[in-house]
Amino acid sequence: MLKEFLFEVCSNQFVSGFEHVNGDMLKKYFEPYTDSCSKDMIGSYIFKQDGINNTKIMLAAHIDEIGLMVTRILDNGFLSFTSVGGINPSSLVAQDVTVYGRENVFGVIGIKPPHVTPEEERDKALKLKDLYIDTGYSRENLEKLVKVGDIATVKREPVSLQGTVISAKALDDKACVAVMLETAKELRKLSHKSNIYYAATAQEETGCRGSVTASYKVNPDIGIVLDVGFGTAPGMPPEICALGKGPIVSFGGRLNQKLTKKFIEVCKEYNYPMQYEAIPGGTGTDTESVQISREGVPCILLSIPLRYMHTSVETIDMVDIETTGKAIARFINELDNSDLEEILCF
Amino acid sequence: MFLKELTELSGVSGCEYEVRNYIKDKLQSIGCEYYIDKLGNVIAHNKGRKNKTIMVAAHMDEVGLIVTYIDKDGFIKFQTVGGIDPRVLNSKVVLVGENKIPGVIGSKAVHLMSKEEKGKSIPVDELYIDIGTYSKSETEKLVSIGDYISFKSDYVEFGDDLIKAKALDDRAGCSVLLELLSMKLDADFYGVFTVMEEVGCRGAQTAAFALEPDYAIILEGTICADMPEVKEHSKATIIGKGAALSLMDRSTIYDIEEVRKVEGIASANGIPYQFRTSSAGGNDAGPIHKTKEGAKAVAVSIPCRYIHSPVNVASKNDYNSALNLAKAIILDNQKGE
Numbered sequence: 001m002l003k004e005f006l007f008e009v010c011s012n013q014f015v016s017g018f019e020h021v022n023g024d025m026l027k028k029y030f031e032p033y034t035d036s037c038s039k040d041m042i043g044s045y046i047f048k049q050d051g052i053n054n055t056k057i058m059l060a061a062h063i064d065e066i067g068l069m070v071t072r073i074l075d076n077g078f079l080s081f082t083s084v085g086g087i088n089p090s091s092l093v094a095q096d097v098t099v100y101g102r103e104n105v106f107g108v109i110g111i112k113p114p115h116v117t118p119e120e121e122r123d124k125a126l127k128l129k130d131l132y133i134d135t136g137y138s139r140e141n142l143e144k145l146v147k148v149g150d151i152a153t154v155k156r157e158p159v160s161l162q163g164t165v166i167s168a169k170a171l172d173d174k175a176c177v178a179v180m181l182e183t184a185k186e187l188r189k190l191s192h193k194s195n196i197y198y199a200a201t202a203q204e205e206t207g208c209r210g211s212v213t214a215s216y217k218v219n220p221d222i223g224i225v226l227d228v229g230f231g232t233a234p235g236m237p238p239e240i241c242a243l244g245k246g247p248i249v250s251f252g253g254r255l256n257q258k259l260t261k262k263f264i265e266v267c268k269e270y271n272y273p274m275q276y277e278a279i280p281g282g283t284g285t286d287t288e289s290v291q292i293s294r295e296g297v298p299c300i301l302l303s304i305p306l307r308y309m310h311t312s313v314e315t316i317d318m319v320d321i322e323t324t325g326k327a328i329a330r331f332i333n334e335l336d337n338s339d340l341e342e343i344l345c346f
Numbered sequence: 347m348f349l350k351e352l353t354e355l356s357g358v359s360g361c362e363y364e365v366r367n368y369i370k371d372k373l374q375s376i377g378c379e380y381y382i383d384k385l386g387n388v389i390a391h392n393k394g395r396k397n398k399t400i401m402v403a404a405h406m407d408e409v410g411l412i413v414t415y416i417d418k419d420g421f422i423k424f425q426t427v428g429g430i431d432p433r434v435l436n437s438k439v440v441l442v443g444e445n446k447i448p449g450v451i452g453s454k455a456v457h458l459m460s461k462e463e464k465g466k467s468i469p470v471d472e473l474y475i476d477i478g479t480y481s482k483s484e485t486e487k488l489v490s491i492g493d494y495i496s497f498k499s500d501y502v503e504f505g506d507d508l509i510k511a512k513a514l515d516d517r518a519g520c521s522v523l524l525e526l527l528s529m530k531l532d533a534d535f536y537g538v539f540t541v542m543e544e545v546g547c548r549g550a551q552t553a554a555f556a557l558e559p560d561y562a563i564i565l566e567g568t569i570c571a572d573m574p575e576v577k578e579h580s581k582a583t584i585i586g587k588g589a590a591l592s593l594m595d596r597s598t599i600y601d602i603e604e605v606r607k608v609e610g611i612a613s614a615n616g617i618p619y620q621f622r623t624s625s626a627g628g629n630d631a632g633p634i635h636k637t638k639e640g641a642k643a644v645a646v647s648i649p650c651r652y653i654h655s656p657v658n659v660a661s662k663n664d665y666n667s668a669l670n671l672a673k674a675i676i677l678d679n680q681k682g683e
Contacts, residue, residue, distance in 0.1 A: 077505055078574050088456035090467065094434035094655035096502070096510070106504040108659060110652035113569045114431055114626075116580040125467050126433065132574055134651065134659060136505015159439055159448050161478025162488070167439070167450045230455055234421055234474055244480065284457075307476065308452030311437040315450060315476060 001185075002178045002321055003166065005029050007158045009177070010168035013100055015067030015151045016084050016206045019043045021100075026063070026177070026200055033184035034198065040217050043202035044210040048195060049187060055194035055340060057332060058220035058297075059183060060211050060286045061176035061227065062204030065169070066310055068092075068133075068152040070099065077137035079107070081152060082128060085205030089128045091311040096155040097133055101146035106155070107133040154312040164318040165243065171314040173204065175304045175321055176226035182325020183332075190329055193336040194221075204286055211286035215293035221340070222259065222298055224328060227285040228316070229277060229303030239277070241305045244317040246273035247324040248303040253281050254291060256298035258343050263300055263327075266334050272327040277303070298344055302328070347665065348372070348521040349501065353511035356441065356496040358410030358427050359545040362386060365406040365517070369524065369539050376528045378537075383556060387549045388539040392527055395680050396534035401559035401641070402526065402672065403550055403630045404519030404566070405543030408512065409654050411495035413442065416486060420479035422449065424495060426470060428544030433467045434655035440475060443493035449477040497656035507662045508585070514658035515567030516543065518648045522565050522669045529673065533680035543630055547597070550630035554637035561604075561642045561679055562634045563672055567660065568592075568647035569627055579623070583649035586661045588618025589668040592645035594625045597632025601642045608644050608671070611678050617671045618663070622647060646672050 012022045020043045027037060027045075034047040045063065066085030073079060079099065083089075092109050099105040109131050114122070133152060135142055158168035168174075180198040187196060197218045202210030204227075215223065229248040232240045241248045249264060251257070267274045282288060283301055291299045302324060307315040335343070357365035369388050373380045380390035388406070409428030416422055422442065426432075438451045451473055454463070475495065479485045499512035511517075520539055527537045536557050540549035554562070572584040583590045591608060592600050612619040622645075635643040648668050651659040 074574050076572070076574075086456055088436075088453070088459070088464070090433065091437040091453060091456075093436060094652060094657050095437070096499070096657060106502055106510070108510055108652065108657040110573065110657060110659065111431065111434060111655060112571050112573060112576060113582070113653055114429070116571045116576055116582075117431075122431065122433070123467055125465055134505075134573075136508035136510075136659065138506055141506060154437075156439070159450070161448055161450070161476070162484070163478055165478030167476075167478075230458065232419075233452060233454075233476070234417065234419070235454065235472065236458075308437065308450070309455035309457065311453060311455075313437050313439065313450035313452050315452060315478070317478075 002182060003318060005181060006174055006178050009174050010158045010170050013153050014063050014065050015153060016064040016203045018151050019064045019202045029181055030184060030198065033188050040213045042210050042213050044214040045200040046214055046218060047198040049184065051193050051195040053193045056197060056218060056220045057194045057222045058197040058199055058215060058218045059180050059224045059226060060199045060201050060290055061180050062173045062286060063177055063200035064202050064205055066205050070146060070148055070150045073139060073143055073146060075139050077135040077139060077142045079133040079135065081133060086310055088310065089131060090125045092131055093126060095312060097152050098155045099133060099146055099150060099152040101150045103145060105135055105145050107135040109133055156312045165315060166318060167313045167315040169312040169314065171306055171316050172228045172309055175228055175316050178321050179226050179325045182322055183328045186326050186329030187332060190333045192332055194332065196332065201286055208286050208289045212289040215290045215297060219294060220297055223290040225285055225287040225290055225299055225301045227303050228306040230309060231305035231307045233307045241275040241277060243305045244319050245275050246320060248275050248277045248305060250277050250279050250283065250301040252279035254283060254287060255301055259298050260300045262343055263331050266331045267327050270330050272323055348524050349509060349517060352517035352521055353501050353513050357406050357408050358494040358496055359407040359542045361494040362406040362541050372524055378527050383552060385549050385552050386541045387553045389553055390527055390537040392531060392535050392537060394532040394534045395682065397680050398560035399558060400535040400676060400679060401538055401554060401557050401562045401634065402523055402535050403538045403540055403562060403564050403634065404523040405516045405540045405630060406520060407542055407544050409544050413489060413491050413493040413495065416482050418482050420481050420485040422475040422485065422489060424475060430654055432470045435473055436468060438656060439498040440495050441498050442475065442477065442489050442495045447477050447488050449475040451475055499656040508659055509662060510657055510659050512656045512658060514650045514660050515653050518567040518660055518665060519565030522672060525669055526672060531676060533676045535676050540630055547630050547633045551633035554634040558638055559641045563675055564629050564631045564643060564645040565672060566629050566645055566647040567650040567653065568622055569624060569653050570649035570651045582624035583620060583622055585649050585651060586663055587620040588664060589671045590620050590622040590647040590649055592622045595628050597628030598635055598643060600644055604642050604644050608675055611674045612671055615674050618667045619671060
């Protein structure tokens with residue numbers, strides 16, 4: 001079910017600022033396990049499981065993804081574009097794309113053949129301004145379908161690699177929306193006293209904006225922020241975490257130490273594998289905004305290890321999603337049976 | 347047109363069997379006589395009125411990758427087969443070996459790249475393929491050194507009569523040649539589906555030796571740089587402007603009288619054509635026109651944007667122009683007095 005969910009959401013677009021277009025796709029998967037759903041004005045979807053006490057725990061994973069936006073329509077069906085969120089232009093060369101215009105328009109981003117490319121140019125990385133989307137239409141026909149401001153993404157069918165490893169675009173951060181789905185499913189089986197909110201937040205890639213309004217709306221007592229983290233691959237530094245070995249638990253200046261330790265304790269007790277990462281300052285995740293919502297929210301940050309971040313072949317091990325989802329459910333169950341004030345007091 | 351089927355087959359130079367098997371089946375079903383030579387070329391014979399020996403060549407192979415090493419964590423190192431700009435390899439899905447094990451060519455997260463790294467293209471020896479295994483032994487159960495790797499890229503019809511696929515260079519030529527053989531023209535010619543063009547036109551040489559053609563027509567997918575900001579004189583060919591006739595490239599100076607005759611044939615038949623206004627690249631005409639005592643050769647090409655990448659783009663109209671022109675050239679050369 002998790003894989004089916006990921007393959008469906010990763011085949012569609014959720015570019016920052018345009019998440020709402022396909023937002024209802026989430027309902028189909030979350031509604032069987034949750035009691036209500038609300039949206040905020042920015043585009044976040046918030047699903048809720050009702051509890052029996054007044055405690056509110058919010059999980060947050062961003063639903064938005066990086067993408068492209070059309071800036072100019074040129075002769076012979078070419079489009080200039082800019083990026084929405086951080087994209088390495090080199091990862092866009094020789095890709096199929098879908099332009100979301102009046103209808104979905106197929107295109108490719110090509111590259112000049114070597115004979116008109118001087119030697120010194122070949123060693124240099126391409127810049128966005130050097131790239132065009134080729135739609136194959138005449139300008140006249142294209143203008144009927146596409147407008148400046150329309151968005152586009154690389155067109156990539158998700159692919160199953162060996163074992164439980166999969167590769168797709170936008171697993172950052174759909175992988176963690178899948179974690180929330182797994183937690184919701186598990187908590188339907190385990191009892192929970194707290195009210196649990198699953199926030200699929202908007203516009204993380206462009207500055208963690210959806211989580212600002214979502215956390216204001218929910219006003220949680222505890223935040224569990226989920227994002228993807230860097231996974232090992234050749235040429236990476238030694239402190240990078242591996243795929244398949246569980247969530248990356250973050251320690252650092254902006255995270256709640258006691259809550260983090262409690263999560264680790266629960267994982268150890270129930271034999272959930274995990275890995276550690278130290279982040280001294282900013283985490284570059286929704287934690288940035290959730291933590292300082294209203295009068296402040298104690299937060300932990302868990303990450304799913306992912307290779308080739310912000311490319312169209314982001315790669316994860318599904319095992320990590322299941323482990324993390326189940327571990328969070330158990331963590332919540334344990335929090336419900338602990339003295340929360342004692343954990344949260346300084 | 348057989349382009350969808352042909353472009354979805356794998357046929358990296360030296361490993362053309364999928365394409366060869368497909369072509370053999372087609373030739374059998376249309377009742378065309380053929381044989382396979384020692385290098386793997388498919389040599390088909392369309393019998394008919396004959397003034398001279400004509401060889402029509404299209405190459406079956408495509409550019410791709412080959413496995414060179416498997417590291418301790420199961421990642422696959424590779425080299426390119428044929429000319430590939432390494433910049434087209436970043437973030438691609440590929441199929442490894444005969445069992446088509448899916449893999450991805452990833453690259454470092456942009457967040458982790460130094461300013462210097464961001465400015466440079468990644469050389470092939472820093473790239474690798476990830477098939478989702480965790481160890482050398484796990485990968486070795488599925489992949490061996492020497493396995494061929496091809497791009498995964500679907501055939502898509504889009505825009506105003508355009509096609510996107512991998513390997514249009516030169517499955518476009520193969521498809522034209524299959525269509526010519528299907529027509530059962532009353533004009534004698536050998537249709538040769540060659541191997542190993544992308545690694546030095548090996549197949550064309552031995553086929554030409556066997557056939558001793560007087561005249562050769564090379565059917566190719568050729569360079570096209572009609573993109574924004576490329577100067578007019580550097581575009582080589584323009585999509586939608588018709589079949590491209592070669593004048594000179596790195597392998598051949600095409601016999602100018604024959605080229606002028608082809609121009610005349612195109613004009614007389616109302617077939618759109620253009621000149622390939624670049625001398626870069628080469629094709630099977632190179633070895634063919636130099637075989638034994640030599641042969642006259644012309645090249646009729648279909649312009650392909652983004653050639654030698656996973657996303658070649660060509661026009662169906664140009665394809666039809668190339669087909670019609672090749673047919674008209676054959677008929678003209680074998681016509682009765």
